[in-house]
Amino acid sequence: xxxxxxxxxxxxxxxxxxxxxxxxxxxxxxxxxxxxxxxxxxxxxxxxxxxxxxxxxxxxxxxxxxxxxxxxxxxxxxxxxxxxxxxxxxxxxxxxxxxxxxxxxxxxxxxxxxxxxxxxxxxxxxxxxxxxxxxxx
Amino acid sequence: xxxxxxxxxxxxxxxxxxxxxxxxxxxxxxxxxxxxxxxxxxxxxxxxxxxxxxxxxxxxxxxxxxxxxxxxxxxxxxxxxxxxxxxxxxxxxxxxxxxxxxxxxxxxxxxxxxxxxxxxxxxxxxxxxxxxxxxxxxxxxxxxxxxxxxxxxxxxxxxxxxxxxxxxxxxxxxxxxxxxxxxxxxxxxxxxxxxxxxxxxxxxxxxxxxxxxxxxxxxxxxxxxxxxxxxxxxxxxxxxxxxxxxxxxxxxxxxxxxxxxxxxxxxxxxxxxxxxxxxxxxxxxxxxxxxxxxxxxxxxxxxxxxxxxxxxxxxxxxxxxxxxxxxxxxxxxxxxxxxxxxxxxxxxxxxxxxxxxxxxxxxxxxxxxxxxxxxxxxxxxxxxxxxxxxxxxxxxxxxxxxxxxxxxxxxxxxxxxxxxxxxxxxxxxxxxxxxx
Amino acid sequence: xxxxxxxxxxxxxxxxxxxxxxxxxxxxxxxxxxxxxxxxxxxxxxxxxxxxxxxxxxxxxxxxxxxxxxxxxxxxxxxxxxxxxxxxxxxxxxxxxxxxxxxxxxxxxxxxxxxxxxxxxxxxxxxxxxxxxxxxxxxxxxxxxxxxxxxxxxxxxxxxxxxxxxxxxxxxxxxxxxxxxxxxxxxxxxxxxxxxxxxxxxxxxxxxxxxxxxxxxxxxxxxxxxxxxxxxxxxxxxxxxxxxxxxxxxxxxxxxxxxxxxxxxxxxxxxxxxxxxxxxxxxxxxxxxxxxxxxxxxxxxxx
Numbered sequence: 001x002x003x004x005x006x007x008x009x010x011x012x013x014x015x016x017x018x019x020x021x022x023x024x025x026x027x028x029x030x031x032x033x034x035x036x037x038x039x040x041x042x043x044x045x046x047x048x049x050x051x052x053x054x055x056x057x058x059x060x061x062x063x064x065x066x067x068x069x070x071x072x073x074x075x076x077x078x079x080x081x082x083x084x085x086x087x088x089x090x091x092x093x094x095x096x097x098x099x100x101x102x103x104x105x106x107x108x109x110x111x112x113x114x115x116x117x118x119x120x121x122x123x124x125x126x127x128x129x130x131x132x133x134x135x136x137x
Numbered sequence: 138x139x140x141x142x143x144x145x146x147x148x149x150x151x152x153x154x155x156x157x158x159x160x161x162x163x164x165x166x167x168x169x170x171x172x173x174x175x176x177x178x179x180x181x182x183x184x185x186x187x188x189x190x191x192x193x194x195x196x197x198x199x200x201x202x203x204x205x206x207x208x209x210x211x212x213x214x215x216x217x218x219x220x221x222x223x224x225x226x227x228x229x230x231x232x233x234x235x236x237x238x239x240x241x242x243x244x245x246x247x248x249x250x251x252x253x254x255x256x257x258x259x260x261x262x263x264x265x266x267x268x269x270x271x272x273x274x275x276x277x278x279x280x281x282x283x284x285x286x287x288x289x290x291x292x293x294x295x296x297x298x299x300x301x302x303x304x305x306x307x308x309x310x311x312x313x314x315x316x317x318x319x320x321x322x323x324x325x326x327x328x329x330x331x332x333x334x335x336x337x338x339x340x341x342x343x344x345x346x347x348x349x350x351x352x353x354x355x356x357x358x359x360x361x362x363x364x365x366x367x368x369x370x371x372x373x374x375x376x377x378x379x380x381x382x383x384x385x386x387x388x389x390x391x392x393x394x395x396x397x398x399x400x401x402x403x404x405x406x407x408x409x410x411x412x413x414x415x416x417x418x419x420x421x422x423x424x425x426x427x428x429x430x431x432x433x434x435x436x437x438x439x440x441x442x443x444x445x446x447x448x449x450x451x452x453x454x455x456x457x458x459x460x461x462x463x464x465x466x467x468x469x470x471x472x473x474x475x476x477x478x479x480x481x482x483x484x485x486x487x488x489x490x491x492x493x494x495x496x497x498x499x500x501x502x503x504x505x506x507x508x509x510x511x512x513x514x515x516x517x518x519x520x521x522x523x524x525x526x527x528x529x530x531x532x533x534x535x536x537x538x539x540x541x542x543x544x545x546x547x548x549x550x551x552x553x554x555x556x557x558x559x560x561x562x563x564x565x566x567x568x569x570x571x572x573x
Numbered sequence: 574x575x576x577x578x579x580x581x582x583x584x585x586x587x588x589x590x591x592x593x594x595x596x597x598x599x600x601x602x603x604x605x606x607x608x609x610x611x612x613x614x615x616x617x618x619x620x621x622x623x624x625x626x627x628x629x630x631x632x633x634x635x636x637x638x639x640x641x642x643x644x645x646x647x648x649x650x651x652x653x654x655x656x657x658x659x660x661x662x663x664x665x666x667x668x669x670x671x672x673x674x675x676x677x678x679x680x681x682x683x684x685x686x687x688x689x690x691x692x693x694x695x696x697x698x699x700x701x702x703x704x705x706x707x708x709x710x711x712x713x714x715x716x717x718x719x720x721x722x723x724x725x726x727x728x729x730x731x732x733x734x735x736x737x738x739x740x741x742x743x744x745x746x747x748x749x750x751x752x753x754x755x756x757x758x759x760x761x762x763x764x765x766x767x768x769x770x771x772x773x774x775x776x777x778x779x780x781x782x783x784x785x786x787x788x789x790x791x792x793x794x795x796x797x798x799x800x801x802x803x804x805x806x807x808x809x810x811x812x813x814x815x816x817x818x819x820x821x822x823x824x825x826x827x828x829x830x831x832x833x834x835x836x837x838x839x840x841x842x843x844x845x846x847x848x849x850x851x852x853x854x855x856x857x858x859x860x861x862x863x864x865x866x867x868x869x870x871x872x873x874x875x876x
Contacts (some may be wrong), residue, residue: 034478076737076776081751084397130781136783
């Protein structure tokens with residue numbers, strides 16, 4: 001659990017990409033955890049939104065992208081609305097999703113053929129449109 | 138009077154610990170001091186405190202000798218219940234017009250017996266007790282008020298509102314009640330002015346995520362001081378404002394409105410880490426089987442003995458410090474649900490609390506910009522008075538002869554406020570010495 | 574009815590509002606759409622459906638370089654602006670997407686030009702976006718609404734569920750206070766119901782997680798419903814087909830996990846409005862409500 005830091009690690013490509021896509025400055029986060037404290041789905045997350053931001057900042061791409069945190073994000077914007085530093089955390093979560101979905105492997109997060117029988121028919125359009133946009137590559 | 142009519146008399150605006158310290162210094166230096174205070178008596182915020190960090194000395198025991206000394210000092214003239222109306226002139230000859238507000242009590246006649254306060258039938262939420270206790274329409278701020286003369290608040294008085302009552306007038310043994318009194322103006326000429334008007338707190342009603350001030354058991358730090366004070370609304374017992382029960386789970390939240398550039402104040406209010414640690418320790422001293430939780434982002438304990446005080450609180454009182462902010466507070470039945478986080482282990486924390494104490498951000502007084510305009514000095518964007526040089530000239534302003542002291546310049550604790558005030562007094566004496 | 578409308582319109586009484594229904598309101602939430610249209614006629618305005626519309630995308634694109642996702646809502650705005658100056662919608666998600674896109678077009682000149690270029694329009698961001706509830710409050714006024722009620726919902730304890738998209742981000746939505754909104758409660762009280770306050774009214778229902786992580790969405794819905802029920806709610810009132818799916822249709826999922834959970838009917842606010850305005854209950858689309866509201870309504874004498 002030890003990491004070694006250098007200036008290249010701190011200003012790493014992964015963090016820069018996430019900052020570009022989200023339009024947010026990850027250095028502004030002072031890790032107060034307000035986002036995690038108010039997140040309605042954080043109870044099911046492996047690590048909270050503020051931790052994922054920390055992993056990203058430190059260039060720990062594998063760890064940051066390997067957790068379920070941003071997949072569970074419902075873009076409810078509660079975190080964004082309460083962040084004392086004005087960081088739009090929902091955008092950062094979406095950026096992490098986007099980084100993964102845009103990778104060459106084009107791996108979907110949900111597998112439509114694996115849905116139970118009749119699942120899609122029951123859903124209102126709004127659910128699968130937004131769901132597919134968030135989870136499909 | 139010095140050369141060319143340079144007046145060697147000083148005015149101190151603000152009768153808190155900074156104003157009092159400066160006045161005593163100048164008075165002891167042989168100069169006449171006029172101390173203007175907008176409340177009926179001097180003492181400022183320290184009057185509202187129960188005990189001070191890090192020694193946990195009784196605040197009134199520390200303060201009262203100073204207020205008495207000020208009140209009895211041969212060189213200090215107290216103009217309480219008064220406000221500065223206008224200022225003209227320059228160093229050595231300032232003409233200050235002061236509004237002496239109508240107290241509706243003739244202070245020349247009043248003996249301070251206190252009968253009027255006892256018999257007044259009107260009770261209203263007391264501003265001094267942060268709305269938690271009830272006060273009378275005719276009041277002194279404390280039993281040891283200097284001067285010990287009451288004033289009538291016409292907004293709460295039955296006579297002024299409905300032309301009824303007049304009990305105080307009837308009961309006063311020396312006939313000191315005078316409902317016809319009007320504000321009057323006096324003019325004073327002084328050579329130097331020290332502005333020590335103190336601070337205010339951001340109201341808890343500002344915080345929508347914490348209930349907009351509508352949850353009675355969510356209070357601010359100053360209200361907790363009143364709860365803990367022997368002269369307070371509960372005679373010093375820590376009780377929930379809603380039902381008077383003793384709280385067993387108390388959550389303290391630091392940085393409420395501070396270090397929050399997006400939503401509230403961007404700066405650090407400097408004293409909350411210390412006074413929150415103090416509050417938690419005082420709570421544990423009184424409620425042995427209670428648990429205190431403190432949500433913090435950092436601990437700023439820079440003074441002498443401060444860090445040791447905080448650590449002692451953790452080790453001896455079992456206060457649980459949780460590193461993280463609180464996103465939301467809401468009521469659930471009798472409990473107050475607190476949604477916070479412990480960032481050190483990365484877990485959301487939910488606490489069903491009995492009482493929540495918010496360490497709210499320190500603001501300048503509401504009228505500080507107004508006063509600064511009258512004096513011709515500058516404030517920053519928040520209203521804190523601006524010093525002449527951030528590092529090297531902390532008590533002077535851009536106007537010669539006008540000095541600043543205490544929290545009016547920025548948040549600080551009592552020791553720093555006194556040092557600041559001593560420095561301001563020293564500058565005044567230096568100014569006077571130049572013109573001998 | 575149409576003849577009467579033409580006459581009223583001639584006399585200048587009926588105002589048209591351009592209306593964007595959204596995909597779900599035409600199908601799975603048709604009851605929401607129909608009741609809104611019926612009620613509006615009784616209140617003196619008509620929902621004039623946009624001539625050409627497509628799905629809005631159902632999420633506002635949070636990735637700053639995702640301009641493709643801005644095209645559908647931009648096109649909706651541009652074509653709406655060709656037809657009128659104000660656009661209304663019922664679905665909270667559509668409201669959010671369209672209003673946020675509008676704000677982006679107003680503020681980001683570079684993106685505005687790129688989008689306009691692609692969709693071959695010249696939209697400048699000057700369309701006014703109103704939610705149906707805002708029309709009721711600001712344009713008609715709750716007082717006037719009260720006068721037109723035939724059957725006030727007396728004794729009905731209704732819990733308004735705002736969800737997220739109406740309120741956040743506050744700077745862009747400008748709908749109501751994001752921590753303590755009151756517009757919906759005002760509306761319910763106007764209808765004669767007793768509005769129930771409960772802490773979870775602004776918490777997320779789980780949204781599209783009912784596709785990605787359905788158990789998590791079930792948990793979110795359970796917390797919201799049990800909070801409302803604990804505070805005395807008899808019915809929930811919603812303004813979003815996504816929320817309604819999560820807190821109405823998913824009650825069967827909740828029941829599987831929490832065995833003693835008691836179902837509670839969920840209405841679209843226009844269904845309650847319809848009852849209060851005296852519409853025939855059989856036209857209010859209750860057959861699309863997952864939890865059957867009829868027993869409760871009968872008990873309250875509101876049918």
